[in-house]
Every structure is written in C-alpha cells, then in structure tokens.
Amino acid sequence: MTVEMQPSIDLVEAIKQRRAARAFKPDPLADELLQAILELGVRSPSGYNLQPWRFIVVREQQNKEKLKACAFNQRQVGEAPVVLICCSDRRAADLENIEAVIHLAEERGVMTDSYAEYMRSGIPQFFANHPSFGTIEAWTNRHTMLAVAHMMIVAKSYGVDSCPMEGFVTSQVKEAFRIPEEVDVCCLLALGYADEPFKQYGGRFGIEQVCFGESYGESFRLS
Numbered sequence: 001m002t003v004e005m006q007p008s009i010d011l012v013e014a015i016k017q018r019r020a021a022r023a024f025k026p027d028p029l030a031d032e033l034l035q036a037i038l039e040l041g042v043r044s045p046s047g048y049n050l051q052p053w054r055f056i057v058v059r060e061q062q063n064k065e066k067l068k069a070c071a072f073n074q075r076q077v078g079e080a081p082v083v084l085i086c087c088s089d090r091r092a093a094d095l096e097n098i099e100a101v102i103h104l105a106e107e108r109g110v111m112t113d114s115y116a117e118y119m120r121s122g123i124p125q126f127f128a129n130h131p132s133f134g135t136i137e138a139w140t141n142r143h144t145m146l147a148v149a150h151m152m153i154v155a156k157s158y159g160v161d162s163c164p165m166e167g168f169v170t171s172q173v174k175e176a177f178r179i180p181e182e183v184d185v186c187c188l189l190a191l192g193y194a195d196e197p198f199k200q201y202g203g204r205f206g207i208e209q210v211c212f213g214e215s216y217g218e219s220f221r222l223s
Contacts, residue, residue, distance in 0.1 A: 148186070
C-alpha cells in the first residue's frame with residue numbers, strides 16, 4: 001500500500017539542509033515515514049529498469065549492535081532508529097530479473113513484444129561488452145547509490161536526518177546478515193533525528209571549478 005504524505009520541506013531546502021548526522025535521538029521513526037522514504041527512494045532510475053538495489057532494514061537493537069560491531073563501533077549505527085544496509089545485486093543482469101522487469105512493464109501496459117525481445121537479447125550483450133564500466137559490481141553499485149541519494153533527500157523533505165556510511169568491514173557485514181556472495185554492500189544509511197548540532201557547513205567548490213565547458217579542463221561559465 002502506497003502511503004500518501006506531504007513533505008514538510010520543499011525540494012530545494014531539503015537539498016540545502018541535508019547533512020550527515022553524527023548522533024541520533026532515541027525517537028522512533030514512524031512506519032509511515034519509513035515506507036515513504038523507501039517507496040520514493042526506489043523510484044530512482046536504473047539502466048533498463050533492472051533495479052539492482054536491495055535494502056536490509058535493521059530496526060531491532062540487537063541487530064543494530066551486531067552491525068555496529070562490523071562498522072568500527074560507530075555510534076550512529078547503534079543510536080539511529082533505522083539503519084539500512086544498502087546492497088547491489090549482480091544477479092540483476094540475469095535472465096530471471098530481466099523477465100521480471102518485462103513482466104512488470106507488461107502489467108502496466110507499457111511493454112511491447114519488440115522491446116521485450118530487445119531486452120532479452122540486448123541486455124546480456126551490454127553486460128558482456130560493458131562499454132561504460134569495468135565490472136558488473138561497478139554498474140550495480142552505481143545505480144544503488146542513485147537510490148541511496150534519493151532516499152536521503154526524500155528523508156530530509158520529511159524532516160528525517162540521515163548519515164551515509166562507508167566505514168564497515170564488508171566481509172563481516174555479509175556474514176552477520178547472511179548476504180549472498182553475488183550481493184555487494186555499497187554503504188550503510190542511518191535514518192532518524194539528529195541529537196546534536198551538525199558540524200558547520202564546509203562549503204562546496206563552485207561550479208566553475210568542477211564543471212568544464214565542452215571538454216575536460218576547459219573553462220565553463222554561464223552567461
């Protein structure tokens with residue numbers, strides 16, 4: 001069931017206000033909010049709509065403590081009411097998932113027979129040649145992190161703070177949470193309400209420093 005809720009912060013302000021929370025209050029995260037964050041987060045785009053992201057939702061304190069032990073005992077993992085183990089599944093390129101995506105579109109009346117056949121033949125060829133990525137793990141991680149970014153902005157729009165984390169031992173997380181070999185852990189995402197002031201905003205480089213015009217290294221300026 002889709003939850004209909006109205007964000008309390010508009011998109012621009014949510015992007016501006018989002019910061020990584022280093023400590024969380026014990027206040028629980030309402031199921032309706034968590035559902036909205038997850039449902040809107042997975043509206044993120046993915047190549048061929050293969051949706052390689054997988055999320056383990058950790059809410060039980062004993063499991064958060066188990067995860068914390070895999071994450072260098074960082075306090076956010078134990079304090080946040082919800083921690084997502086954000087994973088990418090390399091099996092997204094398998095025929096079984098391709099057929100599931102085709103069926104999903106067929107149910108909505110937006111899949112033609114010709115495009116379905118193209119997907120069945122073209123997607124395996126795309127991954128065999130991998131022209132834009134070195135490994136399938138790079139591809140699946142890339143798309144999973146798009147969904148994670150969506151979730152952080154959605155969360156902030158509802159007044160929920162977050163903290164993306166890459167400080168963990170992958171092998172320990174996979175063993176502790178029975179994650180299959182074909183599934184990779186991209187990051188952890190703590191969700192809840194910040195318990196202390198954020199660090200002062202450190203700023204971002206200007207677009208003239210990180211954006212180039214027409215060719216790498218060429219000056220870019222808006223007229």
